[in-house]
Amino acid sequence: MEPPLTPSFKVVIIGDENVGKTSLVRQLCEHKFETSQTPSRVVDFHIKPVELPDGWVKITIWDVAGPARFQVVRESFYPGCTAAALVFDLSTHITFDHLEGWLEEIRKVVPQIKILLVGNKKDIEHSSPVNLSTFLKKEVLIPYIETSAKTSEGVEEMFTLLANEAHSASKSQ
Ligand SMILES: Nc1nc2c(ncn2[C@@H]2O[C@H](COP(=O)(O)OP(=O)(O)OP(=O)(O)O)[C@@H](O)[C@H]2O)c(=O)[nH]1
Numbered sequence: 029m030e031p032p033l034t035p036s037f038k039v040v041i042i043g044d045e046n047v048g049k050t051s052l053v054r055q056l057c058e059h060k061f062e063t064s065q066t067p068s069r070v071v072d073f074h075i076k077p078v079e080l081p082d083g084w085v086k087i088t089i090w091d092v093a094g095p096a097r098f099q100v101v102r103e104s105f106y107p108g109c110t111a112a113a114l115v116f117d118l119s120t121h122i123t124f125d126h127l128e129g130w131l132e133e134i135r136k137v138v139p140q141i142k143i144l145l146v147g148n149k150k151d152i153e154h155s156s157p158v159n160l161s162t163f164l165k166k167e168v169l170i171p172y173i174e175t176s177a178k179t180s181e182g183v184e185e186m187f188t189l190l191a192n193e194a195h196s197a198s199k200s201q
């Protein structure tokens with residue numbers, strides 16, 4: 029059982045349209061997966077208790093819409109975030125090529141934000157992006173996990189890692 033007074037952290041899920049951000053949150057919170065594409069809501073949020081080695085924390089997960097036209101409104105939700113999950117689609121390499129743009133967008137608002145890189149749609153047959161190891165060598169502090177919102181593989185671990193990033197950021201402040 030989680031104790032009543034738990035530290036709480038604001039985290040955000042970013043990445044291109046259709047990479048599976050909303051599906052990952054839904055799998056985590058409701059254990060559901062839908063194949064239909066629902067129109068993007070600009071923002072949605074969910075509160076989830078997560079158990080870490082140090083004890084329970086709560087994360088408020090802000091799920092923002094990926095399309096470029098929402099950039100300005102998205103940026104208004106970034107202040108106060110301690111960690112971000114940056115999601116790309118392992119089967120659509122263009123979503124990997126856009127990662128630098130996403131880092132720029134969020135670091136412009138929260139320069140010290142902790143990032144977790146997430147390669148989603150692991151269940152679809154794919155080849156890993158050729159520049160993935162180069163990216164991870166350049167961004168040495170960014171942990172990486174592969175997930176499937178469809179089968180739920182890696183989803184709990186993803187949000188535990190994200191909560192851990194947020195928690196460690198708060199300890200180093
Ligand atoms: N096979 C497979 N399909 C997935 C997975 N995750 C999401 N999808 C599908 O990808 C589509 C887009 O998923 P969303 O979760 O809406 O994507 P999003 O990143 O929230 O997109 P925006 O809100 O528009 O930015 C949907 O049809 C999902 O069913 C996955 O892990 N595997």
Ligand SMILES: [Mg+2]
Pocket residue numbers: 049050051068069091092093094
């Ligand atoms: Mg979405």
